Amino acid sequence: MDITIREAQRQTDEWIRTVGVRYFNELTNLGILMEETGELARIIVRKYGEQSFKESDKHKELADEMADVLWVLICLANQTGVDLTDALHKNFEKKNIRDAVRHKNKEKLQ
Secondary structure (H helix, E strand, O other): OOOOHHHHHHHHHHHHHHOOOOOOOHHHHHHHHHHHHHHHHHHHHHHHOOOOOOHHHOOOOHHHHHHHHHHHHHHHHHHHOOOHHHHHHHHHHHHHHHOOOOOOOOHHHO
16 A cells, blocks of 8 residues: 555654654654664665674564654654655755756766
């Protein structure tokens, strides 16, 4: 089942208000986002980098770690009034203007 970003924000908010009781404050969620990002980095470094997996990392899934990061980012967006759908559209517009030829002309990317 496909889910839009806007629907993900709505469902996350509903879950927080009914199951999670309330949002953690913004600074707590920022710390949690950093923790989750670190866990994601740990898996990527081991899967695609040069470090080997420790026993405690072997059961962790890349997709689950990415979803954890997305979850906390959605929480932060909800509690700060950011519409991520609108923000992403604006970000694409910015990149399309700023980077229209920048990467095509970069020798390192050829």
